[in-house]
Amino acid sequence: MKTQPVTLTRELAGRVSARLIAEVRPQVGGIIQKRLFTEGGEVKAGDVLYQIDPATYQAAYASAQAALARAEANVEPARLKAERYAGLVKIDAVSKQESDDVTAAIKQAEADVQVAQAAVDTARINLGYTTVKAPISGRIGRSLVTTGALVTASQATPLATIQALDPAYVDVTQSSAELLQLKRELASGALKGAAGQAKVRLVFEDGTDYDQTGVLKFSDVTVDPSTGSVTLRTLFPNPKQLLLPGMYVRALLEEGVNENAILVPQRGVTRNPEGNAVVMLVGADDKVEQRVIQVARTVGDYWLVAGGLKPGDRVILEGLQRARPGTVVKPVPFGTPAAAAQPAAAK
Numbered sequence: 001m002k003t004q005p006v007t008l009t010r011e012l013a014g015r016v017s018a019r020l021i022a023e024v025r026p027q028v029g030g031i032i033q034k035r036l037f038t039e040g041g042e043v044k045a046g047d048v049l050y051q052i053d054p055a056t057y058q059a060a061y062a063s064a065q066a067a068l069a070r071a072e073a074n075v076e077p078a079r080l081k082a083e084r085y086a087g088l089v090k091i092d093a094v095s096k097q098e099s100d101d102v103t104a105a106i107k108q109a110e111a112d113v114q115v116a117q118a119a120v121d122t123a124r125i126n127l128g129y130t131t132v133k134a135p136i137s138g139r140i141g142r143s144l145v146t147t148g149a150l151v152t153a154s155q156a157t158p159l160a161t162i163q164a165l166d167p168a169y170v171d172v173t174q175s176s177a178e179l180l181q182l183k184r185e186l187a188s189g190a191l192k193g194a195a196g197q198a199k200v201r202l203v204f205e206d207g208t209d210y211d212q213t214g215v216l217k218f219s220d221v222t223v224d225p226s227t228g229s230v231t232l233r234t235l236f237p238n239p240k241q242l243l244l245p246g247m248y249v250r251a252l253l254e255e256g257v258n259e260n261a262i263l264v265p266q267r268g269v270t271r272n273p274e275g276n277a278v279v280m281l282v283g284a285d286d287k288v289e290q291r292v293i294q295v296a297r298t299v300g301d302y303w304l305v306a307g308g309l310k311p312g313d314r315v316i317l318e319g320l321q322r323a324r325p326g327t328v329v330k331p332v333p334f335g336t337p338a339a340a341a342q343p344a345a346a347k
Contacts, residue, residue: 002311006261006299009252012232014172014202016247019235020164022136024049027129028057029152032145039142043134043162050132050159052151057130061123068116075109138164139241163245168238170202170214172251173229200234202243203250212237216253262309263302268317269295277303280323282314282331288323 030052037049134140140162145151151159202210214236223230234251236243243249264279272278276292283289293308309315314331316323323329 003260003262005257005259006263006304007257008255008297008299008304009201010174010178010255012172012174012251012253014170014234014249014251016243016245016249017169017171018138018163018165018245019167019169020136020138020162022134022138022162023158024132024135024160024162025154025158026050026052026132026151027153028052028126029150030054030056030130032147032149032151035143035147037134037140037143037160039140039160041140043137043140045134045137047134048131049134049140050145052130052132054127054130057123057127061120061127064116064120064123068113068120071109071112071116075106075113079106079109132159134162136162136164138162165241165243165245166238167235168243168245169217170200170234170236170243170249170251172232172234172253173224173227174232174253175229176223177228179230199254200236201252202236203252205248210236210242210249212239214251258304261299262305262311263299264293264295264305264309264315265317266298266301266303268315269293269303277308279309280316280325282316282329286328286331288316288325288327288329290325 032050033053034051035049036051037043037047043049140160143160144157145159198216200214200216202212202214204210214234217233217235232253234253268279270278272292277295278290278292281289281291291308294306295303296306297304316329316331
């Protein structure tokens with residue numbers, strides 16, 4: 001046996017979710033005149049999705065503009081009257097009260113212009129809302145309304161939903177006990193944290209590997225009391241949009257690097273009646289001895305040894321059926337032709 005650096009991973013169940021989700025709702029009411037997108041297709045932010053009948057909003061906009069023009073027309077006569085009264089009040093041709101009333105009238109006329117301008121702005125905004133646009137870029141689903149349908153402002157049912165899928169989130173859950181153990185191992189130095197963001201790989205339900213590598217973005221700050229687990233959010237490139245919201249996947253999360261790991265092939269480990277992991281070793285004078293070891297987890301076809309073995313120990317991998325504690329054997333390196341006849345040991 002010898003020590004070697006090993007990157008440890010944890011397999012966790014996860015679900016795919018969209019990075020951005022926008023439910024498209026109308027901001028004004030009216031009849032849908034047109035649907036201007038292909039269901040299931042890609043849309044860009046700002047693309048027109050629906051056209052609502054604009055007739056009433058065009059009329060409201062024209063009416064607001066006319067009201068603004070009328071208000072503006074009242075300002076100039078009020079200003080001229082105020083100028084005349086300013087001269088007359090100096091020669092006591094009019095009373096101070098009449099002059100004050102004229103001054104107040106011009107201020108009222110100017111305020112009426114501001115009110116009318118605000119009404120024009122509101123009417124223009126509402127007219128613009130008759131073209132329902134995409135708030136984000138992404139893939140749009142099926143339309144929940146058809147041409148001719150009556151919609152209302154901020155209705156509960158969305159017209160359609162847009163989801164940004166590239167990149168995509170994969171939310172995985174990890175037990176709080178495993179998370180605590182990982183933090184202890186990192187704090188004690190048993191594991192060395194990966195530089196930068198932890199890498200994550202995905203395996204689909206059919207067992208195939210996803211060809212893009214993701215990164216761990218964050219872990220939730222609370223533990224779900226019903227499951228005793230925390231949620232980890234990972235982010236994956238999704239250029240081909242193979243990752244779809246709601247899809248079940250298995251995530252392989254890099255936890256860290258064990259710089260001095262001892263790995264023993266699983267074929268060389270058995271269990272005793274008490275359920276403890278046991279290996280057969282070639283000890284001093286080439287005598288076979290049995291030893292109980294502690295294993296932490298599997299790493300591929302190997303066990304990661306937590307205790308019971310040290311560098312230089314020779315574990316028997318072949319010929320275990322002929323190896324008995326105390327018997328003398330002639331060990332040969334594992335994988336050599338002679339291993340078929342003699343117990344083969346891994347150093």
